Amino acid sequence: MQSIYQKAARLLSTVSVAALGLAGAAQADTLRLLTWGGYAPEDVVAMFEKETGHTVEVTLSNNEEMIAKLRATRGGGFDLAQPSQDRIAGPQAEFGIYKPIDLSKIDAGQFIGSMLEATKTNTTVDGEVYGVPHVWGTSGLVVDTAKAGSVKDYTDLCNADVAGKVSYRLKRPTLIGFGYAMGLDPFAAYGDEAAYKEVIDQVEAKLIDCKANVKTYWGGGDELMGLLRSGEVVASMAWDTGGWKLNADNPDITFVAPASGALGWIDTFVLPAKGKADDAAYDWINFVMRPEIAAKITDAAGNFTASKGADEYVSADLKARYQASFPPEAVDNIKWYPPVPAGLEMIEGAALDRVKAAN
Amino acid sequence: MRAGSKLGFILLFTPLVLWLGLLIIIPHIDMFLISIRERIGVGKYDTSLANYLTFFGEPLYMLTFARTALMSVLATALTLVIGFPVAFYIAKIAKGRLQSALFLLCLVPFWVSELVRTFGWMILLRETGVFSNLLQWVGLADQPVEMLYNDVAMMVGLVYTSMLFMVVPLITTMESLDDSVIEAGYDLGGNGMSVMREIVIPHAMPGIVSGSIVVFMLSLGNYLTPTMLGGKDSLWFTELIYSQFIVRFNWELGAAFGFMLLLLSSIIVWGTLKLSGQTLEKTMG
Numbered sequence: 001m002q003s004i005y006q007k008a009a010r011l012l013s014t015v016s017v018a019a020l021g022l023a024g025a026a027q028a029d030t031l032r033l034l035t036w037g038g039y040a041p042e043d044v045v046a047m048f049e050k051e052t053g054h055t056v057e058v059t060l061s062n063n064e065e066m067i068a069k070l071r072a073t074r075g076g077g078f079d080l081a082q083p084s085q086d087r088i089a090g091p092q093a094e095f096g097i098y099k100p101i102d103l104s105k106i107d108a109g110q111f112i113g114s115m116l117e118a119t120k121t122n123t124t125v126d127g128e129v130y131g132v133p134h135v136w137g138t139s140g141l142v143v144d145t146a147k148a149g150s151v152k153d154y155t156d157l158c159n160a161d162v163a164g165k166v167s168y169r170l171k172r173p174t175l176i177g178f179g180y181a182m183g184l185d186p187f188a189a190y191g192d193e194a195a196y197k198e199v200i201d202q203v204e205a206k207l208i209d210c211k212a213n214v215k216t217y218w219g220g221g222d223e224l225m226g227l228l229r230s231g232e233v234v235a236s237m238a239w240d241t242g243g244w245k246l247n248a249d250n251p252d253i254t255f256v257a258p259a260s261g262a263l264g265w266i267d268t269f270v271l272p273a274k275g276k277a278d279d280a281a282y283d284w285i286n287f288v289m290r291p292e293i294a295a296k297i298t299d300a301a302g303n304f305t306a307s308k309g310a311d312e313y314v315s316a317d318l319k320a321r322y323q324a325s326f327p328p329e330a331v332d333n334i335k336w337y338p339p340v341p342a343g344l345e346m347i348e349g350a351a352l353d354r355v356k357a358a359n
Numbered sequence: 360m361r362a363g364s365k366l367g368f369i370l371l372f373t374p375l376v377l378w379l380g381l382l383i384i385i386p387h388i389d390m391f392l393i394s395i396r397e398r399i400g401v402g403k404y405d406t407s408l409a410n411y412l413t414f415f416g417e418p419l420y421m422l423t424f425a426r427t428a429l430m431s432v433l434a435t436a437l438t439l440v441i442g443f444p445v446a447f448y449i450a451k452i453a454k455g456r457l458q459s460a461l462f463l464l465c466l467v468p469f470w471v472s473e474l475v476r477t478f479g480w481m482i483l484l485r486e487t488g489v490f491s492n493l494l495q496w497v498g499l500a501d502q503p504v505e506m507l508y509n510d511v512a513m514m515v516g517l518v519y520t521s522m523l524f525m526v527v528p529l530i531t532t533m534e535s536l537d538d539s540v541i542e543a544g545y546d547l548g549g550n551g552m553s554v555m556r557e558i559v560i561p562h563a564m565p566g567i568v569s570g571s572i573v574v575f576m577l578s579l580g581n582y583l584t585p586t587m588l589g590g591k592d593s594l595w596f597t598e599l600i601y602s603q604f605i606v607r608f609n610w611e612l613g614a615a616f617g618f619m620l621l622l623l624s625s626i627i628v629w630g631t632l633k634l635s636g637q638t639l640e641k642t643m644g
Contacts, residue, residue, distance in 0.1 A: 071610075164505075216508045219586070230487040232487055345608055349602070
């Protein structure tokens with residue numbers, strides 16, 4: 001028996017993870033990661049697999065599908081997921097699809113302190129923390145400045161000079177963005193269903209008015225890229241990264257932070273309730289939050305991470321685009337999504353259905 | 360001997376029962392149970408018919424429902440009108456190698472996925488697409504023409520997607536029609552029209568009905584084509600179901616919608632069979 005332990009000990013000491021003090025991780029697991037495109041670039045996955053011995057299976061998705069998938073299996077099938085921080089508390093209270101995060105297993109020193117604290121607060125249900133931040137970014141407007149210079153805010157998408165050449169998504173960010181541009185305050189009304197309904201009703205009327213201006217409602221990032229690149233659409237609601245990507249090909253097109261404020265989101269790490277490889281999940285979190293790894297993810301996804309000190313490693317191009325789109329006052333004006341209370345989605349859903357059906 | 364055949368029967372029957380039971384019947388029962396739940400608070404549910412009432416109470420849902428049904432019927436009719444001459448030519452006029460070549464041509468587009476085919480149509484119809492550029496080059500248009508994101512584009516996509524499922528059953532039934540019967544029709548003084556009406560169409564009726572049923576079901580349940588080609592005005596019922604399930608987390612209403620769609624398609628198929636005087640056994644067997 002003695003010799004087996006000795007062998008095991010020797011084996012452990014040779015594995016680099018043992019040096020990190022993560023003895024549990026020495027056992028190789030398969031990490032089933034449910035994430036967004038660009039958040040788990042191949043080179044990062046390869047480095048992680050080499051260092052820890054775990055294997056990573058990546059599934060790409062979006063917020064709604066992540067929650068729907070986890071709901072269908074009651075939190076099984078994946079070991080780590082990355083929904084946005086505003087979509088954690090509601091679904092957790094409603095469906096119980098996540099499990100609390102053991103913060104002692106996370107290297108908090110690698111995170112930007114304020115962002116970590118804010119995410120923890122927003123993802124706390126019954127005193128337990130369910131999420132830690134990973135990637136953050138904003139949504140606002142992507143504008144072809146040569147052809148649609150007049151578009152400075154969401155409501156400008158309804159201007160006559162861009163008729164038939166604009167696009168947006170029929171999803172909740174559009175409702176919220178238009179709400180702010182119309183001088184309303186949707187986030188303040190979150191707690192009060194009746195007040196929120198009133199806000200959404202006004203936005204709905206505006207969107208129905210605006211419908212004739214819209215070429216089509218885009219569904220996925222690639223569809224939007226195609227529309228903007230071909231020039232069929234000259235202004236659209238979109239994510240900042242989309243604008244910066246297009247900016248690399250065509251200097252006229254770029255991301256514009258709307259006058260009423262860009263909407264800020266933070267994608268997080270959460271543990272699905274029936275995840276089977278928690279240790280591998282914690283290893284992955286600690287691994288990708290290292291500044292040099294986080295910078296690789298920023299280069300792949302185009303968005304900045306909550307990793308402290310990663311900015312230094314990010315390419316100068318991306319930094320320049322970021323600074324051009326976000327002067328300091330625009331950064332201060334970012335509206336961060338608060339957690340969505342359960343039930344609001346139904347009000348929004350009904351409004352969006354009516355917009356879609358309107359002529 | 361008797362015990363042996365019984366065992367054989369059970370062995371042959373088991374896969375079918377498992378298939379139907381596990382993949383169709385049990386999920387539907389579960390779906391039905393979800394559809395009669397009503398959310399009354401965080402994580403709390405009550406049994407009620409509220410979801411079905413929502414469906415009947417909201418004009419938007421009824422409108423989409425009716426629109427989807429009508430458009431599917433129209434798509435089926437168009438597919439039949441376009442598919443019938445094609446099938447007749449392949450089955451009765453083309454001979455030998457030409458016949459198989461033409462049949463193969465009908466099949467070729469279906470070697471790629473529906474998504475790719477739909478993208479193909481998007482490339483053709485979009486404002487900066489092939490047709491628009493062609494029209495400008497010929498001089499028929501002086502500025503880019505948008506042909507995408509309307510009902511016509513959607514209809515084109517639906518007909519194209521389901522063409523094969525109409526042509527194949529039609530060819531099969533028409534091939535079984537003896538040429539001498541058609542000749543006899545002409546010998547007895549019939550012309551093209553009356554031979555078609557009195558001989559070919561009645562003979563092809565099972566094929567017409569089964570093809571129509573398949574095409575109708577495919578159109579009614581299609582999600583991709585209406586969403587991609589229809590754009591901002593697509594408004595297809597499957598899209599509503601998808602968004603209730605995935606985007607709104609409202610499985611209860613989504614499940615109720617699913618059942619309404621099942622009911623609708625059953626009624627229309629049943630009605631078609633009654634109207635055409637066919638039975639399911641005759642058309643499918």
